[in-house]
Amino acid sequence: MARLPSFTHGFKVLQYGEFTATGNRKVRYAVSLTERDLTIQKITSTPAGRSKVVFNLRDCVGCRAFSTDDNADAGAYFSVYFYPFKRRWMSSGVARQRVEQCFRVALFQDPRANLEEAEKWAGTIRESSVRQQHLRNRDEVHRPCSVMLLVNPHSGKGQALSLFTGHVQRMLNEAGVPHTLVITERQNHARELVREADLSQWGALVIMSGDGLLFEVVNGLMEREDWEEAIQTPLGILPGGSGNALAASIHHYSGAQPVSSEELLVSCGFLLCKGLVSRMDLASVHLGSSPSNPTRLFSFLSLAWGFVADVDVESEKYRHVGAARFTMGTLVRLASLRVYKGRLAYLPVDEVDGEEEDGQSPVSLEMTSVSPQRQPPSSAFCSSTFLCRPLKDSPCQNAAHHAFKAKKREPMSANATLPGPPDSLLVPLDQPVPSDWVVVPEEDFVLMLAMYQSHLAKDLYAAPDSTLDDGLIHLIYIRAGISRTALLRLFLAMEKGTHLANNCPHLVYTRVRALRLEPYSPKGVITVDGEVVEYGPVQAQVHGGICHEGVARLEHKKFTMGGYVLFLQSPMFSISYSSH
Numbered sequence: 043m044a045r046l047p048s049f050t051h052g053f054k055v056l057q058y059g060e061f062t063a064t065g066n067r068k069v070r071y072a073v074s075l076t077e078r079d080l081t082i083q084k085i086t087s088t089p090a091g092r093s094k095v096v097f098n099l100r101d102c103v104g105c106r107a108f109s110t111d112d113n114a115d116a117g118a119y120f121s122v123y124f125y126p127f128k129r130r131w132m133s134s135g136v137a138r139q140r141v142e143q144c145f146r147v148a149l150f151q152d153p154r155a156n157l158e159e160a161e162k163w164a165g166t167i168r169e170s171s172v173r174q175q176h177l178r179n180r181d182e183v184h185r186p187c188s189v190m191l192l193v194n195p196h197s198g199k200g201q202a203l204s205l206f207t208g209h210v211q212r213m214l215n216e217a218g219v220p221h222t223l224v225i226t227e228r229q230n231h232a233r234e235l236v237r238e239a240d241l242s243q244w245g246a247l248v249i250m251s252g253d254g255l256l257f258e259v260v261n262g263l264m265e266r267e268d269w270e271e272a273i274q275t276p277l278g279i280l281p282g283g284s285g286n287a288l289a290a291s292i293h294h295y296s297g298a299q300p301v302s303s304e305e306l307l308v309s310c311g312f313l314l315c316k317g318l319v320s321r322m323d324l325a326s327v328h329l330g331s332s333p334s335n336p337t338r339l340f341s342f343l344s345l346a347w348g349f350v351a352d353v354d355v356e357s358e359k360y361r362h363v364g365a366a367r368f369t370m371g372t373l374v375r376l377a378s379l380r381v382y383k384g385r386l387a388y389l390p391v392d393e394v395d396g397e398e399e400d401g402q403s404p405v406s407l408e409m410t411s412v413s414p415q416r417q418p419p420s421s422a423f424c425s426s427t428f429l430c431r432p433l434k435d436s437p438c439q440n441a442a443h444h445a446f447k448a449k450k451r452e453p454m455s456a457n458a459t460l461p462g463p464p465d466s467l468l469v470p471l472d473q474p475v476p477s478d479w480v481v482v483p484e485e486d487f488v489l490m491l492a493m494y495q496s497h498l499a500k501d502l503y504a505a506p507d508s509t510l511d512d513g514l515i516h517l518i519y520i521r522a523g524i525s526r527t528a529l530l531r532l533f534l535a536m537e538k539g540t541h542l543a544n545n546c547p548h549l550v551y552t553r554v555r556a557l558r559l560e561p562y563s564p565k566g567v568i569t570v571d572g573e574v575v576e577y578g579p580v581q582a583q584v585h586g587g588i589c590h591e592g593v594a595r596l597e598h599k600k601f602t603m604g605g606y607v608l609f610l611q612s613p614m615f616s617i618s619y620s621s622h
């Protein structure tokens with residue numbers, strides 16, 4: 043039996059063994075496992091050849107033991123799957139890259155004993171990897187159970203299915219995540235499925251598409267009678283579209299560097315396999331071309347009007363070039379820059395003793411040289427109920443929510459009769475905005491963009507201050523009068539998230555709880571999460587942390603998202619095949 047060293051890098055050794063490489067049985071490795079690392083050292087007679095590789099179990103998605111069909115081989119094997127950050131090939135920076143380490147166990151004559159030993163290693167590595175995750179994360183860790191994976195085969199460049207089979211399926215199998223693939227057949231297919239599904243059958247719902255399919259899933263969940271429970275189903279996103287804004291935001295929250303589209307998929311797949319879940323904000327959006335019969339939608343990402351919404355729609359024709367479609371669309375629209383007329387009003391983030399609890403004054407974030415007119419504050423307040431209340435009695439983790447709760451305001455609701463959370467900050471669209479809202483004095487705009495996550499697309503880091511569940515709408519608007527060059531400069535700066543520090547006198551950035559936009563022109567484009575919605579007056583309020591996303595907390599940033607999936611078992615589903 044191999045000698046067991048007691049400590050490696052200050053951690054107690056849980057298991058030690060000496061195994062051969064799979065391809066070359068003459069090459070032997072000393073393998074030691076601690077609660078943090080797997081250390082692999084080549085055994086050679088020359089000290090120079092004893093290269094050592096250390097893998098952090100945080101980067102491990104799974105491990106499996108197996109034997110081969112070869113009766114002449116008494117050995118058994120175990121493979122460990124890591125996705126550590128590694129230097130990228132041909133470019134700077136790092137990205138998660140797959141590393142498989144496979145060892146042959148031949149300690150005994152009896153093949154069954156070798157397989158048992160390999161299984162023991164695989165089990166301990168898996169357990170240590172999960173324990174390592176628990177130690178590092180305060181968020182809930184859900185070991186992925188039954189996951190429904192909804193794929194839109196037409197999303198992005200039409201490659202979502204091949205990206206799934208080429209990257210994601212292998213990762214899920216390595217991580218032992220049982221999943222059922224559902225290929226969507228048409229628009230609203232996913233929405234109908236989740237609206238009717240028996241959600242108790244599924245541990246998570248994961249979509250592989252652009253943000254549009256998640257928009258359907260979120261709204262399908264919120265249309266259910268049991269919406270309050272349904273929306274707690276962990277959701278996950280794997281980038282298959284051309285924008286992939288939420289996937290990019292989650293990747294960013296994990297503390298990782300910007301990466302290519304395929305690397306983003308690996309990153310989100312890794313986070314999904316790690317199975318960490320965190321709260322995510324949702325905004326409820328009222329569309330009201332018919333004020334007596336308003337439509338309400340739920341949005342996880344953005345509300346856009348003007349330049350950004352136009353580019354989103356007009357760049358559809360460049361879909362074949364992938365994420366570059368937005369750059370092309372931006373350049374084309376810049377050439378015919380327009381002014382959009384309308385009225386914008388918002389409810390600013392409440393202040394507690396003049397400053398938010400997170401220590402940042404909202405006033406200092408105003409990037410405008412023109413002060414909006416704040417309406418006189420209302421004198422009568424009473425408690426707002428839903429907005430900041432964490433679901434299921436779990437503690438609300440965000441200071442900004444508490445700051446908001448601390449201030450009492452009038453009870454109002456624009457949606458008394460609609461299912462879903464009451465929008466206590468909104469009054470019906472045919473009534474004036476409440477007295478403590480700010481009405482923007484300008485009525486000529488180039489764009490209005492309300493963000494609840496950091497990225498508008500993979501390379502558009504539009505709201506750098508945003509976190510997954512900060513309970514805030516990050517409102518950006520650009521007043522008319524900006525030159526084409528200045529606007530282009532802003533979009534170029536947005537790639538790095540430095541546009542708000544550009545001192546552009548036409549750009550205003552402020553953090554709000556609710557907003558209303560009343561466009562004056564009879565025709566135009568408004569998008570919610572990148573999807574075109576009915577054009578006309580629109581208002582929104584954020585509901586902090588209402589929804590659950592698979593998320594991993596990483597070292598440098600507050601949160602990282604992983605993916606999660608939902609399982610559906612409904613006869614309405616066209617389940618193409620099951621991988622488990």
Ligand SMILES: Nc1ncnc2c1ncn2[C@@H]1O[C@H](COP(=O)(O)OP(=O)(O)OP(=O)(O)O)[C@@H](O)[C@H]1O
Nearest residue numbers: 197198226227228229230251252254255283284285
């Ligand atoms: N099988 C399908 N056929 C046609 N449309 C579908 C199908 N499945 C889903 N859809 C619809 O396609 C729309 C776009 O999906 P999604 O945003 O996810 O991808 P995308 O448009 O390629 O992404 P991006 O906006 O990032 O380019 C959604 O509104 C969805 O309802």
